[in-house]
Amino acid sequence: MAWFRKDKKPRPPRPQRLEIPPDAWDKCEACGHTDIREKFSRNHNVCPSCDHHRRIRAYEYASLxxxxxxxxxxxxxxxxxxxxxxxxxxxxxxxxLEKAGEHDAILTLGGAMDGMPVHLGVMDFAFMGGSMGSVVGEKIARLGQRSLEKKWPLILVSASGGARMQEGVLSLMQMAKSSAMLAQLAERRIPYVSILTNPTTGGVSASYAMLGDAIIAEPGAVIGFAGPRVIKQTLGQDLPEGFQTAEFLLQKGMVDRVVHRHQLKRVVGSLLRHMSGKPAALGWSST
Incomplete structure (x- = not known):
């Protein structure tokens, strides 16, 4: 009666072991949460566990x-x-250049935010720590000049360790150069919004980063001029807990608002429409 029995045959071994590539995973440096890299990417590089805002590249921020x-x-x-x-x-x-691309430490663009034409500059920490050199200052000055000519709002996203020491005083002069351009925007009442990400320090924080008509920071961003150790040695006293974070600066009135990355486009767009006194445009053209 063997005709109704099913003989079990051993499965042949797999010729190749399937392995997940190591670069498929990513780890949050704040809480240690490990997850698939794509999940971090879909969440705009915000940790799905602790909500830590990790750095993203300039093109990613511009697309956001x-x-x-x-x-x-x-x-x-x-x-x-x-x-x-x-x-x-x-x-x-x-x-x-090989690591970060051809845009130096800042990417400058024209574009539309919810249909409203704007000029946008995004610093890239991957290019020598987002250091401010002559190219950064020149790009900001040219972007500001375009905003003056077209009367488009200006947005600058900062992520920098400060001035680029390899260019000496030429780098430091970019502070004055960019600040002078922003003063012209203020005279013409053209809105300028500054967005501070982690970190925003040194000569960048001492110039255009803190000159916005509205200053917005990402949660947990480190913002300041010198490091905590230098400040502690200068003052000779202990410093408050988290005194250089976005939340601390918000309490002290140095930052207008701390905004989650997921809400940033909506908040900035609404703010610019209010400052400009204009509704969002129906269409946009680069001409």
């Missing part, structure tokens, strides 16, 4: 803020050089 299909990059031809012949600077620039 501007309407799809409206991004128009400006001043791509501007490149950093070595005017002071600083030791090993040329080599570091070459490595930074």
């Amino acid at each position: 803020l501007l309407d799809e299909g409206s991004l128009d990059e400006k001043d791509v031809e501007l490149k950093s050089v070595d005017p002071l012949e600083f030791p090993e600077y040329k080599g570091r620039l070459k490595k930074a």
